[in-house]
Amino acid sequence: QQPVQSPQAVILREGEDAVINCSSSKALYSVHWYRQKHGEAPVFLMILLKGGEQKGHEKISASFNEKKQQSSLYLTASQLSYSGTYFCGTEKGSGGKLIFGQGTELSVKP
Amino acid sequence: GAGVSQSPSNKVTEKGKDVELRCDPISGHTALYWYRQSLGQGLEFLIYFQGNSAPDKSGLPSDRFSAERTGGSVSTLTIQRTQQEDSAVYLCASSLVRTSATGLYNSPLHFGNGTRLTVT
Numbered sequence: 001q002q003p004v005q006s007p008q009a010v011i012l013r014e015g016e017d018a019v020i021n022c023s024s025s026k027a028l029y030s031v032h033w034y035r036q037k038h039g040e041a042p043v044f045l046m047i048l049l050k051g052g053e054q055k056g057h058e059k060i061s062a063s064f065n066e067k068k069q070q071s072s073l074y075l076t077a078s079q080l081s082y083s084g085t086y087f088c089g090t091e092k093g094s095g096g097k098l099i100f101g102q103g104t105e106l107s108v109k110p
Numbered sequence: 111g112a113g114v115s116q117s118p119s120n121k122v123t124e125k126g127k128d129v130e131l132r133c134d135p136i137s138g139h140t141a142l143y144w145y146r147q148s149l150g151q152g153l154e155f156l157i158y159f160q161g162n163s164a165p166d167k168s169g170l171p172s173d174r175f176s177a178e179r180t181g182g183s184v185s186t187l188t189i190q191r192t193q194q195e196d197s198a199v200y201l202c203a204s205s206l207v208r209t210s211a212t213g214l215y216n217s218p219l220h221f222g223n224g225t226r227l228t229v230t
Contacts, residue, residue, distance in 0.1 A: 030215045041201065042153070044218035051212045087153060094213030097158040097166050098143065102151075 001026060003090045005101035012078050012108045020073045020104045022088030031064050031071040032089040032098060035082075042087060046073070078108045112136065116202050116222035123192055123229055131187040131225045135204030141216055142179055143203045144187050147224070153201065159185065160207060192229045199224040 003024045010018055022031060030049045034042040048064035048071055061074045075082055085105050089098040115134040123129050135142050144156040155169035159179045170176070174192075179185040189196055203219040 029213070032216070032219070034219070041221035041223055042219075044220075047215070047218065049210050049212065049215055051210065089153075089219075091216060095160060095207050095215070097155065098216055098219065099155050100145070100153040103153075 002099055003088055003101040005086075005088055005104050007104060008102070009105040010107070012082075012106065014080060014108055014110055015077055016108075018075045018078060018106060020075070020086050020088075020106070021070060022072070022090070022101055023068070023070045024090050024092075026069065026092055028064075028066065028069050028071075028090050029093055029096065030091040031062075032091070033060075033062060033071075033073050034087045034089065034100075035084045036087065036103075037084040045086075075106070078106075080108050080110065082106060083108045114202055114204050114220050114222035116200075116225050118225060119223065120226045121228070123227070125194060125229055126191055128188065128190045129192055129227065131189075131200050131202075131227070133185045133187070133202030133204075133222060135183065135185070135202070136220055137183075139204035139206055139220070140182070141205045141207050142185050143205075143219065144177055144185070145201045145203065146198045147201060148198045156187070156200075189227075192227075194229050197227055197229045199226050 033045040036042040064071045085103045087100045089100045117132045140161045142159040145153045157177045158166040174190045177187045201224045203221045205219045206217040
């Protein structure tokens with residue numbers, strides 16, 4: 001079952017903050033976050049695992065509330081390069097498939 | 111090292127013809143996914159291969175779609191009797207399945223650049 005992302009779209013000025021939410025109706029085992037720029041393939045941002053582990057390599061933070069079956073991606077002091085479509089992907093079981101939400105389009109303006 | 115390679119990058123075909131899309135995953139990656147992305151839309155799951163397990167075909171939209179993965183490496187997605195609604199970008203991704211304190215999880219997915227399929 002596909003996770004639900006909100007908002008669907010957001011427009012920011014450089015330097016502003018944004019939060020993108022991802023929720024599921026079923027228990028989650030892990031949450032992935034990816035960013036896709038127009039005409040390009042999605043690029044990995046962050047993994048959050050059940051039990052609290054986080055793995056990422058960009059200056060972006062995220063949270064994973066297992067009880068609420070939700071994850072949030074926090075983009076602070078946004079830069080023009082943050083523009084793109086953000087996807088969360090959820091894994092419901094150990095080693096299971098990754099299903100993506102419908103995406104959140106983020107536009108950062110000068 | 112080499113990333114995920116997909117071929118062809120573009121394919122134009124006539125309605126009713128069969129097409130084959132190829133994916134070369136990163137060497138050693140045990141998990142392989144096919145997703146479909148229509149213009150301006152999200153990533154629609156099609157099929158998931160993991161090691162020697164039976165593939166998860168739950169996302170294939172009809173029996174015209176099939177996929178195989180030979181020798182745990184290269185994968186081919188076949189669409190028979192193509193329809194105009196099959197037009198989309200078909201993305202392949204591969205990953206390792208790693209162990210955490212609570213079990214197995216997919217490590218970051220590495221995506222290919224996709225095959226843009228146009229059915230006329």
